[in-house]
Amino acid sequence: MSAVTDAPARLAVLASRVRAEEKGILDALEQRRIPVEQVDPRRLSAGVGAPVGPWSLVLNREISATRARYAAVSLEAAGTPVINSAAAIGTCGDKWLTSLALQRAGVATPRTVLALTPEAAAEAIERLGYPVVVKPLSSSWGRRVSLVRDPDAAQAVLEHCAALPAPQAHLIYLQEFIDKPDRDIRVVVVGGEPVAAAYRRSAHWRTNVAQGAGTQPCPLDDRLAKLAVATAEAVGADIAGVDVVEDRDGAMYALEVNAGVEFAGLQAAHQGRVDVAGVIADLVARRFRDLTKGGAG
Structure with a gap:
């Protein structure tokens, strides 16, 4: 993939499936008057040095981890910035690489x-x-x-x-295994800032929403916020879903980081008081405008 420099500046949201999260982001970008298109990566191919699209910036929301990573690698090789970066997607997509990154950064982890x-x-x-x-x-x-x-x-x-x-x-x-209460915590971090947190509760030891866990608002105190931000920074993610677990004594540990964070459950838990899609759109809009200052668009 290679950048096309003589076309009007455009933003692409890379997504083969438009879920509630992607629809919210696309709507928020349009409200901010950012020229945006949704691009299905299943229709893309990458040739060495071959142009693919006229995008000044790409927001990677592809649900397939493999396609997300290789699309980011190819776009970056052609000079197109991607959020999240290929390096961040690669680290977050491999639990061992994530653990090594957290250890190097001194982040508490099991x-x-x-x-x-x-x-x-x-x-x-x-x-x-x-x-x-x-x-x-x-x-x-x-x-x-x-x-x-x-x-x-x-x-x-x-x-x-x-x-x-x-x-x-x-x-x-x-x-x-961290002997925890019947919950873990998901914290969304965008641009180095904590946005919101939610408890994920389940009678089962696994507390994934996809496994049936329910969500409730979680207070985002200073200790949790610092841990989440440090975790996102350790893996190089601009947009991150940080999974945190607490033991019976209240100590907190970072478990994993999701580079393509799903946040519909978290927003529902906060009953509209949190707009994650809007915060992501603000970050992307700033990056897009910085990249296109003085250029077309």
Whole structure:
């Protein structure tokens, strides 16, 4: 992909599926008089040095992590800035890379181990101690995440991983289980500023909204805000959904970062008092105007 410099400045929102979040962002950008179009990445192809579109800036809201990452890599190679960047998408899309980034930045996060084989994972689980959480390196919505409480359960989970055909499934990401209340916290961070937070509550140990968890407003105090901002900065994300867990003593740990954050549930929890789409549109509009000052559009 390469930039087209002689066309009027335009903004693209990259999305193969327009959910409530993308519709809100598109509407907010139009209200801010930003020339914007929704682009389906399934219709794009990238050739080395070949122009694809006349975009001065791209907001990446593609739901497929693979397409989102490679679209961002290709656009950036052609000189088109992307929010979030390819580097941020790559880090957030890999739990081990996220853990390494958080550790380097000194962000509180649970003890974590990457085992390169299921056999090595069995030994690592014994070192971490039970219970332990087993996660795939890249997944969303709580899929293929297991809480392992004893050696028999560990053997069953690891045998399942070993039987999966994808080589990446044989890399086992292990994390100590934080004994938490019946909730975790999602914080949305945009442009280095915390926007809002919501509790995700469930009777099950997994608290993903996609797994049926409910949402409630969460007070965004200074401690939570600082942790969320530091986490987003650690992975280089301009727009981030930061997942935070608290233990029974109130200590907080960053778990993961979502570079294509879904926020409809959070907004619903705040009953219209929070406009995440508007905050994202403000950030994108500022970047777009900065990039196009003195140029066309």
